Amino acid sequence: MKRLAGKVAIVTGGASGMGRATVMRFLAEGAKVIVADLNEANGAETLAVARAQGHGDSVGFLRCDVAKESDVAAIVAEAKGRFGRLDIAYLNAGVGGAFGPIAETSVEDWDYTFAVLTRSVFLGMKHASQAMKEHGDGGVLLVTASIAGMVGGGGSHAYSAAKAACISLIENVAAELGPDRIRVVGIAPGVISTPLVHRGRPDKYEKQFSQQPWPERGEPGHIADVATFLASDEARFITGETVKVDGGLLAQGVALWGTGADNTFMKSAGVNRGTTGEAMVVRTLQSGDQKK
Template identity: 55%
Template structure:
């Protein structure tokens, strides 16, 4: 088992490793689960393009990687994952910089639209689906455009959520969007299987990231203790380990699956929605949460 947290310094140049010679694109790669996966993939020998809307966070991360001595195997691309030209440019950068594309991790996400169903803003609903679902379609589309002619297969990994499996783990728009991500992974897995391109979804539970705790770490840990059977909190490194399995040859016969990584939370019946400090008063507010993108949330009191 890998340690729960990893430093950038551990991601040194590797001549071997489970991803040696492979090239990956990871969206939402400047923070949280995406950042942990970038570090793990670099540590395992991959070259990585980091896609993120937050340019400040992306450039700061690249500076750390350069200082750690592994910046030659990393590139940053400021990417709005809901914009096709941005996604196309991000995947092109991987091929231009490193010669091929083997893995795409469609991980970028936001909290999205929230509030009572009677008060949800339709534009916020549409934007949530653009960032959480259209992005996965675009990432899959442009990954396949490079992987198919290469003729050596590939792995596409999508971040879904236990919120997409049943009620009680997230607001309506977020949960519905993540259910769509799971379905899209299944349908594209069937379509791309003849090309030896695997498509899977990871379904995290509560993972301790800036998107999850929104700055209130103590309250987030309290909710984890109350709702998650497993002792100890979920970390970005836990998702990175799951992504590594799906990206590597260890997962070569795994496709069309949803891999739940949640400390048995789903098995126990999630009761998360409305318990976090940033969701506790959703019956009295409505708006749009943008997570770690650098965009401020909008909140309307009812």
């Protein structure tokens, strides 16, 4: 049995990056999908890929600006009109938005960032949840947040603040919609190799892609796999949660003592008894001891 058989989904920002990868995964798992994006050329390309994989009858594209309420309402109407219902809304579209020192950030750029990254999520939750209540079977509101919304230093001021607001919205709206069996969940990606980050030149960003402990770089498929799980009934008791998908980047923390093999605590073993007057015990490790 396919994990999303019989489900109808919307994926905003579905024409590129992790959105497109998720569209393909949702289709492969039996969902019908409306791809919603501002970029019509990439939307057409996404449909062509879906058709080539034999999913032509299960997918549609609608040009939309997720910051506009009428456009978001139109995506929900398209899902209902074309496929009869809505079960999953993946609110994923995004941009880098405003960057630079706080004193150099214009109100216009700040507002644009919040409109695309945060107002869009509010609008998606507002309209998609109404459609889910109509059929009474519940549903899933899934949001792409970011680790930049969880700690400092992960993105620009406006981007990080906008993603932090999304994480708050996920918790609060989950509490409201739980009784309706509408789950509200988020994914906080680490650094993922998408056009948003590499602009067509992944080789130039190797430093960013190799910051996390996990050896391989983050790929759109890593996000698509988690999105599929969270959207499926296998995750039916998860709501109000934002899942980090970052290869351990945040687990690494402030890394005061270095990272990986350069971490001071990995070079020797023993016990530090502080200022008790008892001696510290230190055992120098031979190369390879750390693995034992």
